[in-house]
Amino acid sequence: MSTSSAPVTIRANAISKVYGDFVAVHGLSFAVRKGTVAAFLGPNGAGKSTTMKMLTGYLAPSSGSVEVLGKDPGVAESRIELARRLGYLPENGPLYLDMTPRELLEFFAQVRKLGEIDKAIDRVVQQCAIQEVLHKPIGKLSKGFRQRVGMAQALLSDPDVLILDEPTSGLDPLQIREVRKLIRELGQQKTILLSTHILQEVEAVADTVIMVHEGRLVFDGTVAELREGDQTLEQRFYALAGGSQETTASATASTTKKAKAN
Amino acid sequence: MGIDWTVIRAIAKRELGSYLGNPAGYVFLTLFIAATGAGAFLQPGFFARNLADLALLNKVMPAILMLFVPAVTMNVWAEERRRGTDELLLTMPVRDIEVVLGKYLGALGVYTIGLGFALAHVGVLAQLGDPDSGLMASTYLGYWLVGVAFVSVGLLASMFSSNATVAFIVGAVGCAGLVFAGSAPWASGIVGCGLIAGAATLIWVAVQGNADSAGYVAVGGGVLALIVWLTGTFESFQDTFGLLGVERHFYGFGEGIVRLGDVVYFLGIAVVLVYLCTFMLGRRHW
Numbered sequence: 001m002s003t004s005s006a007p008v009t010i011r012a013n014a015i016s017k018v019y020g021d022f023v024a025v026h027g028l029s030f031a032v033r034k035g036t037v038a039a040f041l042g043p044n045g046a047g048k049s050t051t052m053k054m055l056t057g058y059l060a061p062s063s064g065s066v067e068v069l070g071k072d073p074g075v076a077e078s079r080i081e082l083a084r085r086l087g088y089l090p091e092n093g094p095l096y097l098d099m100t101p102r103e104l105l106e107f108f109a110q111v112r113k114l115g116e117i118d119k120a121i122d123r124v125v126q127q128c129a130i131q132e133v134l135h136k137p138i139g140k141l142s143k144g145f146r147q148r149v150g151m152a153q154a155l156l157s158d159p160d161v162l163i164l165d166e167p168t169s170g171l172d173p174l175q176i177r178e179v180r181k182l183i184r185e186l187g188q189q190k191t192i193l194l195s196t197h198i199l200q201e202v203e204a205v206a207d208t209v210i211m212v213h214e215g216r217l218v219f220d221g222t223v224a225e226l227r228e229g230d231q232t233l234e235q236r237f238y239a240l241a242g243g244s245q246e247t248t249a250s251a252t253a254s255t256t257k258k259a260k261a262n
Numbered sequence: 263m264g265i266d267w268t269v270i271r272a273i274a275k276r277e278l279g280s281y282l283g284n285p286a287g288y289v290f291l292t293l294f295i296a297a298t299g300a301g302a303f304l305q306p307g308f309f310a311r312n313l314a315d316l317a318l319l320n321k322v323m324p325a326i327l328m329l330f331v332p333a334v335t336m337n338v339w340a341e342e343r344r345r346g347t348d349e350l351l352l353t354m355p356v357r358d359i360e361v362v363l364g365k366y367l368g369a370l371g372v373y374t375i376g377l378g379f380a381l382a383h384v385g386v387l388a389q390l391g392d393p394d395s396g397l398m399a400s401t402y403l404g405y406w407l408v409g410v411a412f413v414s415v416g417l418l419a420s421m422f423s424s425n426a427t428v429a430f431i432v433g434a435v436g437c438a439g440l441v442f443a444g445s446a447p448w449a450s451g452i453v454g455c456g457l458i459a460g461a462a463t464l465i466w467v468a469v470q471g472n473a474d475s476a477g478y479v480a481v482g483g484g485v486l487a488l489i490v491w492l493t494g495t496f497e498s499f500q501d502t503f504g505l506l507g508v509e510r511h512f513y514g515f516g517e518g519i520v521r522l523g524d525v526v527y528f529l530g531i532a533v534v535l536v537y538l539c540t541f542m543l544g545r546r547h548w
Contacts, residue, residue, distance in 0.1 A: 080355045080357065083354055088350070090346060090353075108350075
């Protein structure tokens, strides 16, 4: 759990992403402090994945700037230094289906130039509980196991920052519980930004919430702050994502105040 | 900081493993050996010539390779993009050039293995006569160098689409341009128009910093080149682009002559196109 005095690990400064005439992300600003589990909340198509791609350096913002661990992922050498300390699970957990989890982890360990490869692999295999499928082709694994292999890949370098794009997507309730438990454990030492549109997930794992809708920031605060007055999280989510302009405007105003305070 | 060969080796090994771990890879290799075998020995006149060489295969080898090499390279990028694994790979602590070189060397490795199996043709010649070892060495070096250039063409083609069929067609058309450029004036003209259109597009993209309207620039560049060619504004248009034809540079290897200029031609194509691949990969940052 972070404190407000902890240094900022992830910072987005008025980032936008434009594809032709379509604006996927509109001037998004937020900060995630060290040791925080931040939920990146929003309905499908809100711009969560695009923002995460910009944070990892896969995409460059059309305008604005990003800083993760003090590095600008838009600068080649800086992105490489950042990538050594960053674990990333992209949306839908893409993996090489012709490889076994062991081969995949060995491959990424070599690409990351990790020192003690066997030790690193043993650690993430234990953490993600993939021992029983370690030598089976990934293409033959269930969605749940594939997602766990993706998590193992993200954890391989024991990174300081984890960016997880819908880490529980497609998992059964038991697997969801295990992944959330793992995220809570990892959140004791690492800074984690995870995207989700599931409110229970926010309550279960997150310290803070950054909510986006149609590419714009509509809320940035703690889970308790999101649950305003007598409203449930679900009611607040609907109000922020699909509610009246007044509701959205007031939330944005409170968010702006918070961003300035940061 | 320089490039890291550990990373390049790991990516090349994965690429090679992915191809050889797939039954389709072996089907392609078998077809390649069958096609080159037919080109060498099943053409009319092979026995009548009474010479233990691969002169008949040399005539058709560039045409075989313009189909075989894009079949090897069509999935190199297309598959990564279709599955989304490019996002994983490109967010690793690696440089774009390391990823491109790893993939290039992996695909070249597959072609080299195919060519290694095709050495069996020399064994057949040895059974029938007494082939000149120096001539065989230069001929196979020529085959390999054509592959060095064509793999880079196929790699670039594979970046244009996440559909492997489209990547194959674009790659085959690109290789066909090089194969036919020197063989007929009309082909040289077409290759010239294509190159000018491509160069205009790349310059536009580099200056603009994005790919907006690049299609219009490509068409505009192509049409302008076509007008220059057909109206005879630049008289040496066909001759100039005819110099780029593979046949002119491959011919010497089949005769047992290894010219530095020809080696530089093939390596030069590979260097330029590998650089272009790296440039294209950087587009995601625009």
